[in-house]
Amino acid sequence: MKSFRKEIWVNVPSRRGFVNITPQVEEALRESGIHEGLCLVNPMHITASVFINDDERGLHFDYEKWLEELAPHEPISHYRHNDTGEDNADAHLKRQVMGREVVVAVTQGKLDFGTWEQIFYGEFDGLRRKRVLLKIIGE
Amino acid sequence: MKSFRKEIWVNVPSRRGFVNITPQVEEALRESGIHEGLCLVNPMHITASVFINDDERGLHFDYEKWLEELAPHEPISHYRHNDTGEDNADAHLKRQVMGREVVVAVTQGKLDFGTWEQIFYGEFDGLRRKRVLLKIIGE
Amino acid sequence: MKSFRKEIWVNVPSRRGFVNITPQVEEALRESGIHEGLCLVNPMHITASVFINDDERGLHFDYEKWLEELAPHEPISHYRHNDTGEDNADAHLKRQVMGREVVVAVTQGKLDFGTWEQIFYGEFDGLRRKRVLLKIIGE
Numbered sequence A, B, C: 001m002k003s004f005r006k007e008i009w010v011n012v013p014s015r016r017g018f019v020n021i022t023p024q025v026e027e028a029l030r031e032s033g034i035h036e037g038l039c040l041v042n043p044m045h046i047t048a049s050v051f052i053n054d055d056e057r058g059l060h061f062d063y064e065k066w067l068e069e070l071a072p073h074e075p076i077s078h079y080r081h082n083d084t085g086e087d088n089a090d091a092h093l094k095r096q097v098m099g100r101e102v103v104v105a106v107t108q109g110k111l112d113f114g115t116w117e118q119i120f121y122g123e124f125d126g127l128r129r130k131r132v133l134l135k136i137i138g139e
Helices: A023-033 A058-069 A079-086 A089-098 B023-031 B055-072 B080-084 B089-098 C022-032 C057-070 C080-084 C091-099
Strands: A002-011 A016-020 A037-043 A048-053 A102-107 A118-123 A129-138 B002-011 B017-020 B037-043 B048-053 B104-106 B118-123 B129-138 C002-011 C017-020 C037-043 C048-053 C103-109 C118-121 C128-139
Touching: A002 A023, A016 A129, A016 C128, A023 A037, A023 A048, A023 A118, A037 A048, A037 B129, A037 C103, A048 A089, A048 A102, A048 B089, A058 A089, A058 B080, A058 B089, A058 C048, A079 A089, A089 B089, A089 C002, A089 C048, A089 C057, A089 C091, A102 B037, A102 B129, A129 C037, B023 B118, B023 B129, B037 B048, B037 C080, B037 C128, B048 B089, B048 B104, B048 C091, B055 B089, B055 C080, B055 C091, B089 B118, B089 C091, B104 C037, B104 C057, B104 C128, C002 C022, C022 C037, C022 C118, C037 C048, C048 C091, C048 C103, C057 C091, C057 C103, C080 C091, C091 C118
Parallel strands: none
Antiparallel strands: A002 A129, A016 A118, A037 A102, A037 A129, A048 A118, B002 B129, B017 B118, B037 B104, B037 B129, B048 B118, C002 C128, C017 C118, C037 C103, C037 C128, C048 C118
């Protein structure tokens, strides 16, 4: 069994945003030399998500609006977590809706995806550099 | 290390519905000959979920009603994704609540489940054939 | 390839609560002797979650309040699942928001975590002993 680890850095220049990281994951998979196995992708931060969905601008707008309805950023004082001096409680909630991680099958050296599957980093507390972890195991 | 891949086809004859795919996953696990490892199950589509919960009709009714409250199908014009000519933006949202994939432990050749755990395909944009991917790795 | 399995027992003395199980998962990882691989952690019950987030009391209060807004426990009669004699339909819904499982990278014999990542058991139908499954595969 082989294992491969890599960190990807992302920097979203706004509080919230979605970044398609599929090319970086595909590049890491090539570097790994693994042909059959599983690929885990997760943020190393707890106010962000990694998820799989469509690379379509309108949909990302819909996600943003919907998540703000489900867990509004303001008022900051609505959340007890923000009593600690943080202002990102909503980000911890949004991340649970969108999920922490994805596990993707690796088949014949490629991400084993349906037609429209793309991997996104979902930022809910941005304006700083953050890390995404890739771990691939297989042969 | 062994790896095994299989696609399962599902066809939900309505826009939304839940299908218990545990028997097909168990059959694939037997075919794989893998006794210890991990089993990934995910739809190859981005308007569907694979999740683990109870095979109880009342609960599925509750999920359906609740997801429609959280992310209503109509009005279609409520979502920017639907400006592309689609009418399934709500399905992309519902799929995030229910999750994309499950990873299940394989122990002594069986899905390592608690008493009530069953694997479901959750369809949010049906009326056509769709694929579920199984990838099992182990020994 | 090595594989390791262990069950952890938890007993939340109230209907709902969050328990940091990171120390038990770290202990199991040491027992396994696995240095590179993947670690799956999931409840064996369908009214509970395993998730990764912050060990901060205010945030847990926020999660509790938010989940009660998204899927209230009462009125019991609101849910068709409860027609079976259960009173835990809300717990099946809450568990979907928070997720079933986490998959964590294992690197150099440790959980490959960012600074604040901690593993929690989220109980939504407690007052009894429940099991969490750990499955670690790798080398």
